[in-house]
Amino acid sequence: MCGVIGVFGHKEAAKIAFFGLYALQHRGQESAGIAASDGKLVREHRGLGLVAEVFNEKVLNNLEGHIAVGHVRYSTTGSSTVKNAQPFCVSHGYCTYALAHNGNLVNAHFLRTELEKEGSLFQTTMDSEIIVHLLAKALKRGLIEAIRETMGLIKGAYSIVLLAHDKLIAFRDPYGFRPLCLGMLNGGYIVASETCALDLVQAQYIREVAPGEILVIDKNGLTSYEGVKSERLAHCIFEFIYFARPDSYIYNENVYSFRKRLGQNLAQECTVEADFVMPFPDSGNYAAIGYAQKAGLPFEMGIIRNHYVGRTFIQPSQSMRDFSVRVKLNPVREILRGKKVAVVDDSLVRGTTSRTRIKAIKEAGAYKVNMLISCPPIRFPCFFGIDFPTRGELIASKHSVEEIRRYLDLDLLHYLSLEGLLKAAKKGKKNYCLACFTGEYPIPIDEELDKHIFETTKEV
């Protein structure tokens, strides 16, 4: 997963991009980058780490110009290297292009092989480099036409911001897999993965970049072009469940309210005997609040989050095994002792972390633990950008709910039904990608999809 931002028409565009990335940090913590243009020279800076670690005042001041694109990258496939940090910058003729991409292509392998046959060279393992090569090949037919042709060739999820010399361009796949929104700031424009980035820089939300749309922002203002069409939409519903920030609006809906409705629907599906409701913080907070309100149970924070957990963690020796879990979250003995609790969490992926947490809650004295998950069992991998593990590692792909309940040592385990999930959404089922729950992928997936195949170089 990744977060992208584009800024046009602010004299400190790179600083605005920086603050926007700050708000999008939850979408990726591996690397961060910004490219800025004054309409003549493009300056860029990228690095491994959090936004606040990669940038400082001096670097931002050097990123001069009124146009900027930024990117935060989640650790996914490929080695963790600054080479794979975006925006991806190339020069062609007398222009520089800087592209920031959120999403995942499903025909990358095919496209890359074709490009290499024609002599194209690759420096990274990113899908984004393929997109840039396709754009360059078609540039002689004009930039808009080149983007349209490229959109016709690439299959999969892409929410892209592109700095093209003196223009800012945004385009999004026709399914609308990943969010991308448009805002306005003092007469300039901002494009970002989520509205929380607009909020932070006090920009006004205008609308979503439409699925399939090409949006060009330059000194003449905003122009919208039709890119490609598809028969249906496929908004990733997992963005609502877990990924997006609760204060954001994505696909024109607020995430906090969506999650609260998930909790309410859970309460309608499953009543439990409990002294109180508690979340696994922070991802379960909002569904837990919804559940508690609907079920008429008290809400407590039975487990505390330590805010000072650094990212590079000391590996304790064998005798200290559980420390790493406890460092992040600690159960509140006084609250839990002798209590029946209803724990709400957003989802279960591998189940290992939840198991340790449930064990800690029981050791702290809870004598009955019921667990409520605010989505259906995740049984299928995602090929559109969510970094779920392989199918074998998804606990629900191989085990029944009862088996999972026993593995987690729970008194009760309930997953929200698909109907309960869809009832929380404003649009109909056909507008969302539900593949991780149903296995029905909106775009057919090549059986041999292997994103690693080209990794022949490694930075050390």
Add this chain to the structure above:
Amino acid sequence: MCGVIGVFGHKEAAKIAFFGLYALQHRGQESAGIAASDGKLVREHRGLGLVAEVFNEKVLNNLEGHIAVGHVRYSTTGSSTVKNAQPFCVSHGYCTYALAHNGNLVNAHFLRTELEKEGSLFQTTMDSEIIVHLLAKALKRGLIEAIRETMGLIKGAYSIVLLAHDKLIAFRDPYGFRPLCLGMLNGGYIVASETCALDLVQAQYIREVAPGEILVIDKNGLTSYEGVKSERLAHCIFEFIYFARPDSYIYNENVYSFRKRLGQNLAQECTVEADFVMPFPDSGNYAAIGYAQKAGLPFEMGIIRNHYVGRTFIQPSQSMRDFSVRVKLNPVREILRGKKVAVVDDSLVRGTTSRTRIKAIKEAGAYKVNMLISCPPIRFPCFFGIDFPTRGELIASKHSVEEIRRYLDLDLLHYLSLEGLLKAAKKGKKNYCLACFTGEYPIPIDEELDKHIFETTKEV
């Protein structure tokens, strides 16, 4: 403020101390340090920054031995320099002493002047160096007697762990200003500022180190000596209100429950017309939960905390002024729009941050904002270790509640009464230091108390 930990009888004592400091990180983020002893050589490492930044695997592995003391330091008086990082290590004869101190002396100036007259040299501006000099002067009468004599001379707050060559010693001022607890881990002992440090390393809580007690831990086990006595106790009540971690027990009470009772008492004192109750996260969370439950109002998280805020923040230029506040917390427009809200926070110090937050809530659409503070107005400075600003900067020292309400642009502002505060406590009024609310200091304060007077050197 600071946090201390001592470990005796674990073959990786420094690692245990490291994890303990991790749990105590909220007590100080400026510097961290650990000294460890194998009974022969004392090894130490100290640095500026968070525990996770100062230490790494290699450094910890080099801190060999079965005894360790650790310290995290809050940025208070004195320049931020590694010289002022603790534990403070000195050698005397063939022994090394490493001392970690939480608290603040009120007769430091007098003691230092006296010591200098006799030829003592000082390298830091820390109270702790004075304590070590006093100990050294008295050492010829034996270590316990030296500590007892020193306790007779120093006035103020001190919870101290001392590594003395092959012993771990803990001693605490007779008023019990700051918490200090004792635990056991696999036959060894741990002394720490709060029980959350014991929890993290899975040690069992035994009891508090008693006010005035000297506790010696060596190869013969635990021995308790009487140090000094006082007529009354003076536990800092602000540790309950704000400073300590909610999952900790201090002065034998759980902090989460205490804070929840503060919220409940607030609800009894003041009923407000509101659609829901929300905290300023995370410090207001627990009183807000108590308030909501008692008042029978829904609990919501109307403002979201960004977990990725780094410590070194880019200073935005003038036009981006409010970003730094929004970077940390963002109001949830959907929840707040058109609503009457009851905001609960733990305390008001300067009032400036609250003002910006309340403004943000209103801009997000809340049309009525009531604020409830879970302690009385803070009107007097603290000389015992809480780093409140000078009296002039404490908003409640110069302004009435009504003036503060207007400054914060609130519809209603209510502070918990002193009675409401004490009703939440298990012990009677005479057991707590309430000086920041009442101005009645348990120890008389020298009018000319000036902690800076000796700062003649500065590290650059």
Add this chain to the structure above:
Amino acid sequence: MCGVIGVFGHKEAAKIAFFGLYALQHRGQESAGIAASDGKLVREHRGLGLVAEVFNEKVLNNLEGHIAVGHVRYSTTGSSTVKNAQPFCVSHGYCTYALAHNGNLVNAHFLRTELEKEGSLFQTTMDSEIIVHLLAKALKRGLIEAIRETMGLIKGAYSIVLLAHDKLIAFRDPYGFRPLCLGMLNGGYIVASETCALDLVQAQYIREVAPGEILVIDKNGLTSYEGVKSERLAHCIFEFIYFARPDSYIYNENVYSFRKRLGQNLAQECTVEADFVMPFPDSGNYAAIGYAQKAGLPFEMGIIRNHYVGRTFIQPSQSMRDFSVRVKLNPVREILRGKKVAVVDDSLVRGTTSRTRIKAIKEAGAYKVNMLISCPPIRFPCFFGIDFPTRGELIASKHSVEEIRRYLDLDLLHYLSLEGLLKAAKKGKKNYCLACFTGEYPIPIDEELDKHIFETTKEV
């Protein structure tokens, strides 16, 4: 200027490359890089700074494999960025290519424009990226044929080592502008810019890589292919005069001896009245020794070099202007006072540094200063890799020897004649590039040669 090394058939190839680069450090101090291959995966590491700064034990251990290429880069055109550090690595099909290049193309602009017309994308401003693109385009006709075709298209100076998946390839322009030698180490092979790299790793010198030759080293051993031919050779004679290390053999001649002959020829051309001969260390040492022996004058070190001069120098304020010069070299007052001296240096470029040094010598008491330069006046820029300043900045391009003598405040100034220079060489005039002295370039230079034209991106 740059230095290159290639290693094949050593189980720690990257370490051998590292030591080789150490020996070649004088050829470039801006950046360093190594790519290593185990025949399957190519690992690379590059960075700004000296070889000893860019690499450490851990990085070298991670560069696994029996094949390696390395590069040190001199700060020349283009911004100082790690992007421009070599080896330049790309993947194509299932293979990785890592190329290290010493030299400069004269038709880079033309080639790049042509490549971009066909859709090629560029990430750097280096000639080397052009060479890689040309290779990739021709790869379908096999690697050797691709190199041969590329050699037919590129014009200028190139001594190249190329790691191609499981092979090490070396090729050199047909003029032999820059040195490139072949050695053997325990059955494996080493290719390096200078023999001093072979000496350091105790490899045996075999021969030069011939001008126009393609040398392929793989598991079958060494195979030589004919690449391209030219009518004449054009060895850069300035490598002898200044650039190469005195202990190296280049173009089959030893540099120390060459320089000593330059000094001897100087003595034949110009006798001076002097108490002793002294060099500007270290570049003038060897010609000074030759001069002193031939002239029968004592040799002294009248100016001392400080070996601890760091590369990042503190800028002194105005009142300390001359410090930066004195930091590096200091005249020995005792030796110089009241003496007539003959100073020998290798060359004069801008003349500014020499002026300051001569001033310092006079202030130290020398009452007569004669200067002897061991090459003719440099009047023309170099387009083949030596980073001379533009013509306007070359002092001899605009000023007569007498004018320069007066500018430097010398009693006598003598430049070695072109005949004196050629007399020191083993081969005839037609084998060397003498363009910086004569303006006769071995390859016609495009009038509008502008290496900066494509720089549209900048790393900050």
Add this chain to the structure above:
Amino acid sequence: MCGVIGVFGHKEAAKIAFFGLYALQHRGQESAGIAASDGKLVREHRGLGLVAEVFNEKVLNNLEGHIAVGHVRYSTTGSSTVKNAQPFCVSHGYCTYALAHNGNLVNAHFLRTELEKEGSLFQTTMDSEIIVHLLAKALKRGLIEAIRETMGLIKGAYSIVLLAHDKLIAFRDPYGFRPLCLGMLNGGYIVASETCALDLVQAQYIREVAPGEILVIDKNGLTSYEGVKSERLAHCIFEFIYFARPDSYIYNENVYSFRKRLGQNLAQECTVEADFVMPFPDSGNYAAIGYAQKAGLPFEMGIIRNHYVGRTFIQPSQSMRDFSVRVKLNPVREILRGKKVAVVDDSLVRGTTSRTRIKAIKEAGAYKVNMLISCPPIRFPCFFGIDFPTRGELIASKHSVEEIRRYLDLDLLHYLSLEGLLKAAKKGKKNYCLACFTGEYPIPIDEELDKHIFETTKEV
């Protein structure tokens, strides 16, 4: 060994001190530090590494004031830690004292034990801390009297600069073991270990700080006090032979000329059959020049020094053992092949490095190697600051010259005689410390001298 500098009366005193330390870098590369005072506040900065690594523009700008003292420290006894970096700063009363010390005390153990009995605490293992404690104890009798008393108590070598609040003070042991000179710069004063520091900042040399003298520099100018007396002088003659910079004057003599005379005296003592004379650079350069001139033999640089050797060296694996030696120096095959050579070096300590170098020369083709050492055999350890190894490691303490010749595989080995050494000196034998050659220590040495005894703490 160490280098010290003091500056008084320059508005950028710390920058002058920085440049002075640059010139004194050869006296110590382990750590560097500067303390500066504006007469009110003392600011200090110290760190491990070279002067250019420890300081940068920003740090220097923060070291405000017109008085500064600086120090470079050689890696000697004690662990390499920033705690042991000087100047050593302490505060006492309202003043700060910063002391920089070159030399070594011989009664440190006794003094420290006495001080500890009286309750003094130590934070380092440095002699300098003892001196500061003694000063503090006596301060009530005034600063000059305190220094005089301290000089009466400490035995050994000390050249000290002391910043005392608003004064600069220099004092030197009565034997004059280590050099210390006084200069003038624009009306202000500079005190430094060697005159090369004065040269760099363009200060004028005035005189030596006299052995036993106390020199006070304040706003009233320069005042000289008598400190302590001794019956004889004991200038370290090894400063001339190896340690000091050739362009410096120490003990009122120039080092270059001294070394040249050593070479000349060598030539008188021992004629060898040789094609040329060569030094081991750079320490042997000046004696080699003297030898060549006197013997009428050509001077060549048969071995080349690589100027880019970093300080942190990659440890090669077993198969690359000799690389580390070759990285630093490389023999010039062309010059050496088939030749009889006379190698001149300043001294032989352990003999291991020379052995490897001689082996390298022979492998490069020299068929006869004669070696001439410009001092007598070093047979006794130094207790006054030169960091020779223990007696057992000094090759000449256990082996005859013939045994050493065989160990080094030389055709001839000749050491300069003690008479030859003294003949090069201006003053008589009784003015120098010759203990490393003769074993006659100017001050009696305690048999059990053990500088490590107090090391009970270690920084990790």
